Amino acid sequence: MIATHPEVDTILSVPPAPRTHVTIRGLTKSFAGAPLYTNFNLDLPRGKIVSIFGPNGCGKSTLMNMVAGLIPLDAGEILFDGKSLADTTIGYVFQNYRDALFPWLSAYDNIAYPLRRGGMKEAEVKARVDELIALFEIRFDLKRYPYELSGGQQQTVCIMRALAPRPEVMFLDEPFSALDFEMTLFIREKLQEAHQATGVTMVIVSHDLEDAVFLADQILLLTRRPTRIAEIVPFDLPRPRTPESVSDPRFVSVKARTLEVFRREMAA
Numbered sequence: 001m002i003a004t005h006p007e008v009d010t011i012l013s014v015p016p017a018p019r020t021h022v023t024i025r026g027l028t029k030s031f032a033g034a035p036l037y038t039n040f041n042l043d044l045p046r047g048k049i050v051s052i053f054g055p056n057g058c059g060k061s062t063l064m065n066m067v068a069g070l071i072p073l074d075a076g077e078i079l080f081d082g083k084s085l086a087d088t089t090i091g092y093v094f095q096n097y098r099d100a101l102f103p104w105l106s107a108y109d110n111i112a113y114p115l116r117r118g119g120m121k122e123a124e125v126k127a128r129v130d131e132l133i134a135l136f137e138i139r140f141d142l143k144r145y146p147y148e149l150s151g152g153q154q155q156t157v158c159i160m161r162a163l164a165p166r167p168e169v170m171f172l173d174e175p176f177s178a179l180d181f182e183m184t185l186f187i188r189e190k191l192q193e194a195h196q197a198t199g200v201t202m203v204i205v206s207h208d209l210e211d212a213v214f215l216a217d218q219i220l221l222l223t224r225r226p227t228r229i230a231e232i233v234p235f236d237l238p239r240p241r242t243p244e245s246v247s248d249p250r251f252v253s254v255k256a257r258t259l260e261v262f263r264r265e266m267a268a
Ligand SMILES: Nc1ncnc2c1ncn2[C@@H]1O[C@H](COP(=O)(O)OP(=O)(O)O)[C@@H](O)[C@H]1O
Pocket: 031, 032, 036, 054, 055, 056, 057, 058, 059, 060, 061, 062, 063
């Protein structure tokens, strides 16, 4: 391809890093004339968990929603293994589980929804939901409706629904923000197990420092808007991480480093 357009030149001049899954090039987005992202480039590694952390309103949700195809870009290109979003299976867990499930469907039917919509036969649907029930060690009755479930159970159903079609990439916007601490520990553990069992690439937005660090292979720290990458902090503490991991010196040091960058950006 011959690059004739300046934007294409930018796109081609940043080759993806090895083992890259999602390639974001030249991403540009404004709201009401105010730039949020200008020529933003990012690689998301395959099979890893990346947490997005940054000040309130810096564009964490917008970035994830653009990558997931929920919000249009003004300019730029996002590829999944060189493919477009249309050729990629993704999963998405919305920020507010209370509004995310279909209230007129049972928990089971919510989880089965994307499978049936994809034309899967009922026997295969059941087999897939059974796999997820085993993976998540579900003990509550999935015939119940969302309003009959606790918040944590509803969030578990949201995550099972997102995982049901075996996504290549799973997006989670503030998955812990409406959970109490006990449920946060449970969902952390389940997400980690699902990640280890499937190798799905995960992107998690969090405004809580400990949540952002706990599951991450990388913490992507964003600046205030117009938003740039402040720093990408790697975190290679072995898995499975446990509730005790938060007092591991490596955890403490990555958290401190992340806080330091965050503070620097707030002062800038
Ligand atoms: N639909 C929209 N219309 C106008 N401004 C928006 C819209 N969505 C987001 N914004 C603005 O873009 C910025 C980033 O929002 P968001 O991605 O939700 O931030 P975060 O998730 O980091 O808190 C904020 O300043 C927000 O007000």
